[in-house]
Amino acid sequence: MIMAKVFGLVLGFLSQTFTYPSQIRLSPVGVNNGQVITPELSNSIQETLDVWNITGLSVAIIPKSGEPEYHSWGDRTEDGESVTQDTLFHMASVSKAFCVSALGILMDDFEHGRNVTPLPPALTEFNWHTSIQDLLPGEWQLMDEWASRKANVKDILSHVSGLPSHHFAFGPYESPKEVVSRLRYLRPAFELREQWSYNNQMFTVAGHIVETYSGKTYTSFVEDRIFTPLGMFSSTFSPAKAVKTGKFTQGWTSSGRLLPEFFQEDMIMPMAGPGGVISSAVDMSKWVALWLNKGVHDNVTIIPSSVYGNASQSYAVSISTPVDSEHSILGYGLGWFRNSYLGHDVVYHSGSIPGLSTLVSFLPDDDVGFVVFANGDNKAAPVMNISNRIIDAALHLRSGPAPPIMPEKKAVTSPSEDIVNLELPLEEFSGTYTDPGYGTFTFCSPSSSSPYCQQVIANFTTVDSVRPSAPSSLQLLAAWPRVGSSHIRTVHQSGNKFMLLPTALFPEGYGRDSTPFETAEIGTRGAPVEFVVEDGRVVGFGLFGLVGQVTERERTQTTVKDRAGVWFDKV
Template sequence: MVKLLSIALGFLSQPFTHLSQLLFLVDPVRVNNGQGRQVITSELSNSIQETLDTWNITGLSVAVVPRYGEPEFHSWGNMTEDGDKTTEDTLFHMASVSKAFCASAIGILMDDYEHGRNVTPLPPALSEFNWHTLVQDILPGEWQLMDDWASKKANMKDILSHVSGLPRHDYSYGPGDSPKGDVLRMRYLRPAFELREQWSYNNKMFTAAAHIIETYSAQTYTSFVEDRIFTPLGMSSSTFSPTKAGKTGRFTQGWTSSGRLLPECFTEEMATLLAGAGGVISSAVDMGVHNNVTVIPLSVHGNASQSYSVSISASADPELSIQGYGMGWFRNSYLGHDIVYHTGSVPGFSTLASFLPNDDVGVVVFANGGDKATPVMNIFKRIVDAALNLRSKPLPPIEPDTSEKKPVTPPNENVVGLELTLEEFSGTYANAGYGAITFCSPSGSTSYCQDVISDFAAVDGGKSSAPQTVQLFAAWPRIWSSHIRVVHRSGSTFVVQYTSLFPEGYGRDRTPFETAEIGTSEATADFVVENGKVVGFGLVGLVGQLMERERTQATVKNRAEVWFDKVQ
């Protein structure tokens, strides 16, 4: 973990010879209590195991790294359905913790240009490449946003700090897309805010950063990170390739929040597309053992971990401060202690990497369960409490919400029926940024519709709610979903559920199931009928808050976050 955490440390002013020096400056007495004791005692270990049991987490791997002394590695549970134990060198998808690597790789490339080590000339409009470089100048002819002002004025710091104004739009890219293609389609995606108006998380901007590295380093983004970060730091097991990780025999499987085993969530192509935003695969030991080398240039320090935008303006938890975001790192205060961290989530995995710059300790927590951010954060806090002796009584484990998630059904009162037959709402719709999608009614007779309906019928078997709801169905092979379920609410309004179907189950359990645990899994579709025909629909609810467009625009087409025209 020392290697990753050093990426974002921004307050040091002198060079250091190895990565643990980049992390911590203060006497290790605060961590070790002068006794050289382990932070994770048998009591805390048993409590963490109870948390895993309660939250149905199959396996967990943790590293606790003091500035001086040896890291602690602890593991619980299994990494495979066959019962292979999780160890300190078990490989996990790190998910969005990978963003710190991307920001550091950009910083390394900037340092190359500053010191004449670059291999590709900058565009004529640029004499230097730094955090204030305009994105349109470094990607001429490719970079363009729908908001012309943001397109012209957004710089590197803006896009890596989530203040470009563009919301996530995570369902706009699919398995076959390339980083360059994803950048080129941004011009067709509606913004949610003005440039620098508000923090709004966006994976796509880190894809753009990875594309910049590929454009100007004369190598792929993944090979650049491997050559300039992984290799010199001795991160011999870390990779972007699920195939390579699988061949080690140490790559953990992943499970849904309810405990269903999942297949590998990324193909090699998908891993390439999301490499900058969430593609690193690593282990606790790879993140915690260092070589005596300096890899991250001083020009990166101070930019990555120091907050540039405000992600949480008011904390509901009295133990936490407001929260800022740098470039690939969140920053807040926990019980008065400065914490720099990032969480990560992809199907089957929940992760957290952190360091406390004033307290000489860093912590990484890897779980092979999806949608487990709450217990992972709770485990992190309990480790920090133990490391710094923050509480007289241990923080208790967090209990999961046991209320069952119910299927979406129409309200019982004030329901307006469909203006047209359900079949009139089926058909193909298109958006330049999202591509085309074809909805099927339950009576759809094409081979495509028969396949889609069959898949949904398999996972809906035995559900009493399914026959009572009016639904449309579609295959939607995106990174975060395989299908869409569209449930009628009232009038021409439907609830859109992005989901992944497994009609044949997976692993030993061949029972069909579906899961929608990552990102925005629901939105609202307002279909528009003109002259007795459906002309399109607008999606709202993806951003998660009311936007100015929704308040000021009169028509569905103009106020929607995404508008799809009906084309067939």
Template sequence: MRVSILGILGSFLCLAFTLRVAAQSHEGQQKPFAFRHSNNAHATKHIITPEFSRFVEDLLEIANIPGLTLGIVHTDREAERLVELDAWGRKTEEGFGHDMSPDAFMATSLGLLMDDYANGRNVTPLPRSVAQFDWDTKVRDLLPDDWKLEDEWASEKTNIRDMLGHVTGMPRHDYSYQPGDTPQGVVRNLRNLRPGYELRKKWSYNNQMYIVGAHLIAAYANMSYPEFALSRIFEPLGMASTTFSPDVAQRSGKRTQTWTKFGRRISFWFTEEIAHLKAGPGGIISSANDLTIKILTENGQTKWVTVLLNAGVEPVSNTTIIPRSVFDEMTTAHSVVYGSSPAPDSSLIGYGMGWDRWSYRGHEIVAHTGGLPGISTLVALLPDDGLGLVALANADEKAAAERILMERILDDMIDFPQGSRATFVDAEPYTKLELGGSTSKEVRGAALCSSAGSAPSPAELEPYAGTYGNEGYGAITLCAPSSDSFYCNDVFGDFAPFRPDPAVSSPMLLAAYPRVWTTHVRMIPCDGETFDLGFTALFPHGYGRNTSAFETFETGDAEGQAVFVVEEKNGKKTVKGFGLLIDQDAVAERKRMIGTSVEQYADAWFEKV
């Protein structure tokens, strides 16, 4: 979904599909597909060897990844140019091939639009207050009728660089938008969402800012963002299999099936409607083939990663796809994601616009992870080494495993001492963290509770039942065990396969909450008026061949607390509302800056109707 070890989706819009790309030897033994284009006498070192394949197979097993596709691009001018492609695992429940991709293109597209204005290729009138459309242009000036934030200063001063660099001060608020919303509607709803920080104080990922980017392109390019990306990036690079449409990908017969982090098959997460809404931060469907392999045609087209390694220039025809000024602005770190090294061999991590930047064992890396339910992706560039890679897994929350894969590739390339190279063991603590150790949200919710007190009776939860509203998040209706409305009976039916859970003896509040990333919510009494809260997506009838019930959720970002405010008069308890607490850092900052009442410091305050 949404964020991983490094941060995610950003200008990488990803999903994915493709065919297994593996050649067969005469002996019937699989070999990685390799494409060479050079008369240079020097030989580029192959990364995908039998030993490396065994490492990948071990990694897939320990990280619980059904299938993975890897594309590696070598463009070292001192050696032959080479593209290596291979796939491991399965694409479907029947067990053959697979592929997927994270890539692309929002920051690039906005940069191209700026370049069009600078060179007179776009004559769509800009607002009178905009003298020049560039990275420093204020979003408010470009979208005066739509853009507004709760923080007046941020609303006035946020520029394009701030927006794409995730320093607007806005936390994620990923559960505020839902199927049926439009990009313009999401932009206009930002005014109803609370900031977590002052403008430019802290890097804080927010998917909606890339929806704003897509809306900007639609407003000033006289075409939708998908149409713009198709005409300015996909077509010039010959990326014929890349699309924004899940239906087109499905009809191709190449789209992979997808699995949860704990191994259950799930449906492809985006419908056409959601793909349109999420085109900016996460809507492109592509393949390792389309992202890496050169096509030797009359036009000499080259694929995306090779162009990125050549600083935006298509090397065969010497055509500029991304102006150098745009490329440099996107890939230069403007803010700090992690101010200290997350691992002994890594530097601190900075962020440009859609790209993370750091070093590993002294080698510069420009990269970004991506993810949705059922999908994990990584695109990485090592510009000084002339190396690029695309890693595409058909299961979610596998960013840690893909990071270890990238580090192993670099270790092999530089001939780091064999005993000190990255191994699948290095990924184990990260994958355990991602898996969370459980498939049950009830078990996880219970584990969060710090209270050792007795659980409330079902009757004690009755005052909490009812409908609550927040202007930015919409309405939610909570059902107590004694609730008997048609709606609550439907909700209880949805949860029935998951209850009772022996690990959770406490009664709880349940609700349907259909959003892009979730279907339901459960709240488990914890301590006083504090409930542990979990957003979850229920599959009460299973999916695919396995019809047993299961649920899936995003580790960490789907978990939080609901803190109720209760008033008692004449011995009667009246619930005023509850505060939603998801981003604990943002909550702590509001407590420091604004006040100590939950109405003030919560990520969202839901008033009882």
């Protein structure tokens, strides 16, 4: 996944019935004249797209040797242009394996004397166990001093740095160097190597290391050392270049509203490592085949054996208990998850950014891989379900297609209207708040009168005017351009507690539909915040919920300021 969605990571493991002995290895040959996807399975996939409101889908089945099988459904544009095997999608967090590979290629360059930039004098080797502090002296620093000294390359790429998903600490136009410099202000959720905790910024760090020691930008390095030798000529990091091809898909919200391009050109560099690759089913088939062949393409080693071994083998445990009888526990290597599905070893990574959901996997013991790309937002569950049903067909695990899963109705909580519970009038909670890791923004209450607040309120009012029911009047609103959001809607819950929803507003709609809308859904789970009042005035608020459990900080500390995952001072 690039990305974890708002303060969380959707993994989407689906339950299906096992009807064939898992220990028997089968050739990935279908039953329809050599095709894995039969008309029956194709119709079942179309049914899934219909019930989940997915506009378009692109799929590839990739054997270790031989020609891939491609299938497409639906549209890639609002004008009804069809998705094809050449349609370009953002890979989102599927890009992480490219970042790991680039770093491994650079290590191999140093090992064989092909480097163009020397290491710092204190370093004699550059490998997966090299400390980040030694690679980026004067730049790298974490809030936890021991973790700052000891964290190595393998730690940051396997999500055991201790930092939670500080996704909204990303500014939209920051350089990788700026992202690295602000890590020192982000609170950890765990100690180094204590527990797996997804964090995108660490892949920005990795990309920055590649830039620092390759003499090239990170994107140029990946293009020169991976895209070009593999013949991935349609792949790029540039949305502008993708648009010029006429093959770039548009994206839609989970409810079916067309979205503009998620990345801007100025956002490429900080997001390239965590989730910036743009590619197609055809190009990604070459990437998957490379992993099935352990880094070798046309008898040429593209990624060194150390990359394959370290990246695809689990280093940390992501899910320690199987979610059902068909899946094992879930491990994470470097840019790849690894688990067992119905007794078959699966290496995979999912990806999600606004408007798009992706999944790439390969089964090393079965000599086959799969890509499933959807141009719909928050579709990890149906994408995983479709991928599993294609695996079933490829390995003959079932006598017929399993039924598609159905969307679950989201639980929506009613916002509180009890203003008496607030310790102070709502307008006292408005104002400017800041955190050195997250930046500064200004909350507006309905009575705020500054030109900035009037514009913010007008945008929210326009969006709210088309809702079937009026939202709570107890809200604090802000413009806060982040990666993936433009505003914050903070809805009162009880006492001095609110629920924060990062959202993107479209007061004039988008595309042919000019009806206003926003991407966040009021009442669904956001990030809890709690304001603190001292001596009759608001002094700040704490942000919680960055990991899906109570952290040691929350268990052991007593004040809101000390327990919070992020603390914003009121200025």
